[in-house]
Amino acid sequence: MDDKKTSNADNDKTVIAAKDVKFKAESSDKDLIGTCFNERYLIESQIGTGGMSDVYRAVDLHLKNAGIDESFVAIKVLQTQFSGMQDVQQVLIKEALQTQKLSHPNIIRVFDVASDGEYDFMIMELLDGESLDQIINRSKPLGISFSKTQTIIKQIAKALSYAHKNGLIHTDLKPSNIFLTRKGEIKIFDFGVARSLQLNYDKYAVQDKNTTSALSGYTPAYASLEQLNGESPCAADDIFAFSCIIYELLSSKHPYQRIAADKVDVKKTKLSKPKNLNYYHWMPLKKGLALHKSSRISNVDSLINSLSIKLYPKIAAAAVLVCLCSLAANTYMTQNADIADLNNRLSVKEQYLSKIADYSTLSASDFLTNIDSIQTEDKLIAQALFRKHQQQLIDIVEQKIKNAPTVGNGKYKNNDAVEAILAEAFVYYPDSLRLKQIQNEQRTSRQSIIAALIDRLDQLLLQGRYQETGNYDIPNLLTDLSLLTPGEEYLATNEAFELYENKFNNALNDKDYKELNSLIEVGELVFHNYKDAEVILEKSRKMTSAVSELSKYTEAVKAEPNSASFPHEAAAVFYKNDIDNLTEQLSSVNNYQGLVLLDEKIVEFAKQFPANFKPVIVLQKREASSLFAYANVLMEKRSFKKAKKLIKRGNTLLESLEKTTQY
Secondary structure: OOHHHHHHHHOOOOOOOOOOOOOOOOOOOOOOOOOEEOOOEEEEEEEEEOOOEEEEEEEEHHHHHOOOOOOEEEEEEEOHHHOOOHHHHHHHHHHHHHHHOOOOOOEOOEEEEEEEOOEEEEEEEOOOEEEHHHHHHHOOOOOOOHHHHHHHHHHHHHHHHHHHHOOEEOOOOOHHHEEEEOOOOEEEOOHHHOEEOOOOOOOOOOOOHHHOOOOOOOOHHHOOHHHHOOOOOOHHHHHHHHHHHHHHHHHOOOOOOOOOHHHOOOOOOOOOOOOOOOHHHHHHHHHHOOOOHHHOOOOHHHHHHHHHOOHHHHHHHHHHHHHHHHHHHHHHHOOOOOHHHHHHHHHHHHHHHHHHHHHHOOOHHHHHHOHHHHHHHOHHHHHHHHHHOHHHHHHHHHHHHHOOOEEOOOOEEOHHHHHHHHHHHHHHOOOOHHHHHHHHHHHHHHHHHHHHHHHHHHHHHHOOOOOOOOOOOHHHHHHHHHHHOOOOOOOOOHHHHHHHHHHHHHHHHHOOHHHHHHHHHHHHHHOOOOHHHHHHHHHHHHHHHHHHHHHHHHHHHHHOOOOOOOOHHHHHHHOHHHHHHHHHHHHHOOOHHHHHHHHHHHHHHHOOOOOOOHHHHHHHHHHHHHHHHHHHHHHHOOOHHHHHHHHHHHHHHHHHHHHOOOO
């Protein structure tokens, strides 16, 4: 059966996700984001879901107010359709109580279980990393090498051994219930169906029926034959599930193709050894996978000790013995051998072994300091030290990334510096899953920040919020984008430009100097590379100084009307198009009524300016000439009354112009 198709069939009750991953669960019937439980736990985001419960990331307001940096927790909330169902509530309470009994670095910490109105929930530590089923899926189809699984399986074994010694077995152990943090720590959770081994059973005590719910269960693919047959739980049940998990880590496949133990046809099904596991270690793992308890390894410690035995010392010792025997035989048979030469060779060997011993005592940081000289001296020794210190060296790489230079006043990591650190690390560990995870997290984080900045910019432009202030105004957003995406230009949407164009033309028509100043600045910042904006920006560049001067004049008039000095040159530039349009109308008007209406328009236009504004004076002189010229036309047509009015208006206009002191 295909692993991918059956991955959802496990009916996992809880899946914990990384703290920065946004997750939307289909099973959640209410949006709890922003809800505050018991006036203490503020829900920030959903990070997981299961058959009966959802898991959220929340901030503990009590810890935050106390100034504690690590104030985030995970909250497992029963879905509301199960509220009031005592059996379901008992599962949650039981999980909390069972887990609280266990204090171990590889078992998730549960802080409390509580209720708030219709919600029942459990407060746990917040994990940052990924579950084993995610790691297994990513390792397909080859699986993970045996050496790289050691850290994981040893930590799982320690947690299980501790639980068993404290009288508790998990009964639902599976990859999705085991979490690997970014620090390389294993965390086992979901003890909701855990059962007591009753090591201290008191036959005279009254048994609490509420502690065992009908909803307690297991995942068939990882349940032992005894569990499926309803037998009393024992450590062997967890050993079977643990062995299945080890097999999956090594091969990325389930040993029995996810067929339940009671459905396996032993005649047709044969366990096959994972390719990256030797026969010596395959034997104890095969015993852990035995379908019948009588053939299975009896405890976790026996299984993990058998898997931890290193073959290299034994093989090396045997090889040395063979070599010594061969040397002795050769010496015996060739008595004429040069003893001095042999002693010299032995001395060289001893010196080499001594050098190896000295290098093996180096710490990871000391090795990193002397890495160039060691590689130059002996590449084999360097490779061995790389393998030995891999985890510590990658820890150092991660710390270097945390301390990498920043840009944008410390807001963002310098991406080039981070990539350089990772590139150097990949030279030594090209196949490291952890390095790839760190790289993916860095790149995902950077892309998320870029997307958020672009989204904010689009929002401001589409809403016409050009004068927004603060760290996330348009200029600051563009600066941050250029830091994160050097060489790339931000391109606004067509809708944003259309809105900008309308606002610019409206401000120009309304002579709104303040708005024009703001629009000119935004245009230069945002639309300078926008092909349809060239005409507007060219017009705005010519008017930039004029708009600024007129804007200052407008503000000065409001403050001290009598002392404000009118900017003649700026006004001449800004109103040139209006004056040119009126002049053109004067040239083309060819009837009496049109000339009268145009005169009224010019009178209203001239009211905006002081009497000595030269462009308006020139316009009015041309108007007077037009009035007299058209009066002559009317005289020829013998329309004396209309001609007389035009001559009178022309004389009045000339008289007012003569009184003007400046031309």
